[in-house]
Amino acid sequence: MTTRQITYLEAVREAMSLEMRENNDVFILGEDIGVYGGAFGVTRGMIEEFGPERVRNTPISEAAIAGAAIGSALTGMRPILELQFSDFITIAMDQMVNQAAKTRYMFGGKGKVPMVLRTPAGSGTGAAAQHSQSLEAWMAHIPGLKVVQPSTAYDVKGLLKAAIDDDNPVIFYEHKLLYRTTDDVPEESYKIELGKADIKREGTDVTIVATAIMVHKALEAASELEKEGISVEVVDPRTIVPLDKETIINSVKKTGRLIVVHEAVQRGGFGGEIVSVVAESEAFDYLDAPIKRLGGKAVPIPYNPTLEKAAIPQVPDIIEAVRETVKNK
Amino acid sequence: MAKEIFMPKLSSTMAVGTLLQWFKEEGETVEIGEPLFEIMTDKINIEVEAYDQGVLLKKYFDVDAEVPVNQIIGYIGQAGDKVPDSSPGMTGEEGTTEEKEEATVSEQQELIPTASHTQEGEKPRATPAARRIARTNNLELVFIDGSGPYGRVHKKDVIAHLEAKTSIPKATPLARKIAQTEKVELSSVTGSGVNGKIVKDDVVSAAVPKEAVALQEPATKRRKMSGMRKVIADRMAQSAYTAPHVTLTSEVEMTKVKELRAALLPVIEKQTGFRVSFTDILVKAVGAALVRHPQVNVSIDGDEIVQHSEINIGLAVSVQDGLMVPVIKDVVSKGLAELTIDAKDVGKRARENKLLPDQMRGSTFTVSNLGMYAVDAFTPIINQPESAILGVGRIQDKPVAINGMLEIRPMMTLSLSFDHRALDGAPAAAFLTELKQILENPFELLV
Helix, strand or coil: CCEEEEEEEHHHHHHHHHHHHHCEEEEEEEECCCCCCCCCCCCHHHHHHHHHHEEEECCCCCHHHHHHHHHHHHCEEEEEEECCCCHHHHHHHHHHHHHHCCHHHHHHHHCCCCCEEEEECCCCCCCCCCCCCCCCCCCHHHCCCEEEEECCCCHHHHHHHHHHHHCCCCEEEEECCCCEEEEEEEECCCCCCCCEEEEEEEEEEEEECCCHHHHHHHHHHHHHHHHCCEEEEEEEECCCCCHHHHHHHHHHHCCCCEEEEEEECCCHHHHHHHHHCCCCCCCHHHHHCCCEEEEECCCCCCHHHHHHHHHHHHHHHHHHHHHHHHHHC | CCEEEEEECCCCCEEEEEEEEEEECCEEEEEECCCEEEEEEECCCCEEEECCCCCEEECCCCCCCECCCCEEEEEEEECEEEEEECCCEECCCCHHHHHHHHHHHHHHHHHHCCCCCCCCCCCEEECCHHHHHHHHHCHHHHHCCCCCCCHEEEEHHHHHHHHCCCCCEEEEEHHHHHHHHCCCCHHHCCCCHHHEEHHHHHHHHHHHHHHHHHHHHCCCCCCCCCCCHHHHHHHHHHHHHHHHHHEEEEEEEEHHHHHHHHHHHHHHHHCCCCCCCCHHHHHHHHHHHHHHHHHHHEEECCCEEECCCCCCECCCCCCCCCCCCCCEEEHHHHCCCHHHHHHHHHHHHHHHCCCHHHHHCCCEEEEEEECCCCCCCCCCCCCCCEEEEEEEEEEEEEEEEEECCCEEEEEEEEEEEEECCCCCCHHHHHHHHHHHHHHHCHHHCCC
16 A cells, blocks of 8 residues: 655645545535635536536535525435535535435435535634634534544545445535644545544553644643643544544453544534543543533634634643543542 | 631630530540530530531540630531631631631642641542552551641551551551550450441440559549539639639528418429428529619629629539529519419439520529528528629427417528628618518518
């Protein structure tokens, strides 16, 4: 298997291109994804290879994009739609929640909706309150939708392949700040099963379950804490629906301590779900410190860059939380 | 919130109270109206009832402690309520500087999580992991020192406890507490509770043999002067050493008093159900004499002489292991029947230790009657802050010269001790003479 360093953004494009070369049912649609290459340039060059039939520019209507994708999926295609910013998923929500998520169930399996909704999430680009949110918990709440949050170029390629192959609608969250990160990525196609967490770093003193960009912040914190003799295990669930409970529970059983970190607003965030899973599990009896959650502050993401950083967990916050949690080791 | 228990002020002169006993241990539940502790004031033993219900959270003072009135001596509240480690001072105070400092300190202590045993009555704090290990090893978390915030027991604490293999006997917190105060080694006590858990009664019965050993000590016994004995000792010494006592004696012919008593006995008995005594008549006579000689009805307060407007007579009553002086108020306005009722009432209450606080204070002159014994005269010690006391001897038929003739008459000696700081010999003698005249001609009482 030949690997080379490519960016997260390139890995997303490569996953789509590989799949489109193999499977004529796969096509992509979205706003300005043609010659312009999409808001972040993910699809740049694809219209040249696959033509405007399979790389379709759409009107500025997320509801229409989602509706068209669902309709084509029901009639046998495997569409990948792109929303410029995940904040606009609210407009596509009726289609996704009341159609995409329900159809297969309501028709007793006679219809299926094999589609992927790709969309960049998160703050850090100075895009302010309406273009910086992390709303994955909303989608995770809906039975019938799968929710993926890749954190590395390697993961994003394998997970996107799995999402395209899945016969259910998958919400595929890409993080804006991760687009430029690089990783060793195999040239050929490969698949990372949905619902399989990855232990990004092994440790014995505390488990940090982190998603998306927070995986990287947690790893940075872990390196710092290693100097203090604190051994941190970083678990990346990679998909929050389905959630790999087993890996998380086993990790907590091993370390006896849990910190959950995500960028989304802590209140009502998916971290609460992860904490509950652990509290209800056999890992409960192994907990030797109160569980901590780190999440975004309950404020709209500020435009001011200093405040924008302060609104979400940063490396020093994670370090402090770990120190507090392992204090009575 | 925990409610204060404080030393009550039972009389105007009461400055301190001595704790005689606690009826409850820390951790026991208390109902409103239940006796909580017993105190001795300068005049009385009294059981103090609980004003609040809940759990006795804290006792700041032990038996025999002398505590200023209004000092907080404990707390009643709900299990788990926080109370200060030492008495925070007087009840109702806004707080002295010192107190405020203390409060700040304890607040800081709350902010900085402390490692300590589980607080009385609280469930132990422990992490799930610590609980699991304790459970599998049949360990009680209450006995494990927690190293976490607020004494939270962590996994490592349980493991350390296991490794130390300290076989701490199982006991209830109450039993543990009593064992500590009684200095009973818990490991030597056999528990009668569930799974051999040591309960209160086990410790109490284990503490008994120790007292038995004490009884076998040499014949000369010593016992601590406690409670009333101590109060009497202090007050008598204080009076004897501060007031220069002068005692005047005078023989009184009691023929007419005897006639009077004989005549009134059936009348008063019919009216009140009580038999009028010589003491009752004496009280009446003393009242009349004090009206005419108010200089005897005084107190010394610092460098002032307080002239009392009321005439309240204290009656010395012998009680078990001591002496009480209950008070009959305003004797001048009362008839003999009423005085008889009052005297019988306070006498009975004194002997049963049931005097009301109001029956213990305010006397301005005391009568001490030893007439039932073979005593003719004595030198009574003044019951301060009064300035005089009347000692009464027995009535005995004696030969006396009447108009040059030797006659046998019932005679009684009165001994008047007075505080020479407050009054001099002449007015005291005048008072005693007046009293003698009244008793020898009791019809004067009708005037």
